[in-house]
Amino acid sequence: MGKLFENVLLITIDSLRADRISIYGHKIDTPNFEELTKHGYIFLNASANSPGTPSSFPSILTSTYPMMYGGYGRITNSRPYLPIYLKKSLDSEIITIGVNSNAFLSRHFGYSMGFDMFFDGLQNSKIKMSISNLLMVKLRPALGYAPYLDWKKLNVRLKYSILKALSKEKSFFAWIHYMDVHIPYLYSSKLKNILNKRKLRMINNIIIRMSRGESINIPENLIDEIKFLYDEGVIRIDSAIGDILDFLEKYDILDDTVIIVTSDHGDEFMEHGGLGHMPKLYEELLHIPLIISNQNLPKKKIDTLVDQLDIAPTIADVFGLPFHSKWLGRSLLSIHSLKDKVIISEVANSTISAKVDKSLWKIAVRNRKWKLHFYVSSSTSELYDLTVDPYELQDISNEQPEIVQKLMKIIGDHIKNVHWSNFEYRLTRTIKNLKLKGKI
Structure with a gap:
């Protein structure tokens, strides 16, 4: 099968939960989100595979689970x-472009691989900052600025890169990640x-303190x-999308470009006792x-259960x-044959972090009706009936032992797959090290 379209633009928005934009029912003026859905698919039941940036992006860009x-x-x-x-597949036919301002998605963490x-926003791969840059990070919130590049600066970089690709008469895959919704x-x-x-300092300080575990x-x-x-x-962010749509239309590439918009996770507004995005697996953090x-x-509006594994x-x-x-997802373009899938989400850190702590491993599995949370170290679980309790407020695990057992079988299989992939990873790394040392 040949190309369906010449270009793909993947737009990811940090911390954007589904229920805070107009196309998902929120009373807010987001006309450019609305414009996107005039021609295309809106997925009503899309889930993140993890509630944080470091843990969700492996699912988005590698179609594998975070703990693998x-x-x-x-x-x-x-x-x-x-x-x-x-x-590797398209070689010189395509230009790959990546633009972001999130340290967790930087070249330091390997995200620059494969991009032309x-x-x-970093000067080198070791995330070193000059004194002036460090001072700006500290001072920006007090001056009314955020410690990351806003959408206008990122869009300038994206447009410049796309124009370079067009000048070489190449197709492009471009990915841009916005931070404007993030704290x-x-x-x-x-x-x-x-x-x-x-007031802003007080509000943001409260969120940071709660993200560190304070009550x-x-x-x-x-x-x-x-x-x-x-x-x-x-x-x-709606303005950012409008700016990009105008740019693509100006250079007559809008019709040739598929635009995919999603987020890495949501944010909590005290639904389960927190703010921001702590490592929890409730729907306010996973429904994207x-x-x-x-x-x-x-x-077309599509009600099928899908997740981030399906994006790549x-x-x-x-x-x-x-x-x-190795990909675990499926294409979402074949909408007529799409069926519900079982969604697995997981996380294993104590606060917002890229450091994995297996003693904190949490796994959630959900289908159309049921959602089970499993805490690996304590072997405890919570069960919710999403059809009558969509906000996950009433744990009924003691009332439905057969459902718990059925969903635990899925979690058990997932844990085995994670362990097998990690064995493969360690074996590959060992062989590579032995080759570098000239022992094999």
Whole structure:
């Protein structure tokens, strides 16, 4: 099968939960999200495979689970990394572009592999910062700025890279990751940020303290203010998408480009006692937006259960490529044959971190009706009936032992697959080290 379209643009938005944009029912003005869904697929039941950036991106870009192949954090050579696969398969036919401002997605963690042009805002692979840069990170929140590059600066870099690809008459795969919804929460007005810097510092400090495990009583009016600030970030991202759509249309490549929009995870607003994105596996952190848009696709809402594992195979399908043998997802372009899948999500760290701690391994498995949380070290579980308890408030594991047993079989098989992949990873690494030392 040949190419379906010439180009793919993957847009990932840090911390964006599905229920905070208009296309999923939220009362907010996001016209560019709406524009994307005029021609294309909106997936109503898309799930993240983990609740944090370091742990979810292996699923997005390698179609494998976070705890496989040595765990998450750095992209190991054993993982089937999408940009490398595209370059090996299409060679000189394609230009690969990566643009982000998240240290967890930097070249230091292996994310630059396979990209012809890669920008992460870092000067070198060791994440060294000059004194002036370090001071700016400390001072920006007080001045009304965030300690990352905003969408306008990232879009400039993306457009520049796409124009270089067009000048060489090549197809492109471009990935851009936005941080504007992520903490620190800010107003869209710089003046308002300066005038309210004490309040912003207080709000963001509370979120950071809670992400470190502190228990803090939050008044309802403060939660409302946090949600308002979060929505301000969503509106800025909508502007970012509009800017990119205008650019693609200006250079007459909108029809030739499939745009995939999703997020790595959501954020919590005290639904389960926290703020931000702690390592929990509840739906406010796992239910993510997913849109596949192109002018030549019909408008369709799809209720099928899908997850981040399906993104890399979908991109390969656009380019007419067979799927990598290690990928665990499926293409989402064949909407008429899509069936519900069992969703597995997992995490194993104490706070927002790229460091895996297996003693903290949590696994959740869900189908259309049931969702089971399993805590590996304590062998305890929680069961929720999502059809009557979508917010996961009433644990009924003691009332449904047969359901728990059935879902535990799936988790047991998953744990075996993770252990096998990690054995393969360690064996491959050992052989490589022996070769480097000239012993084999």
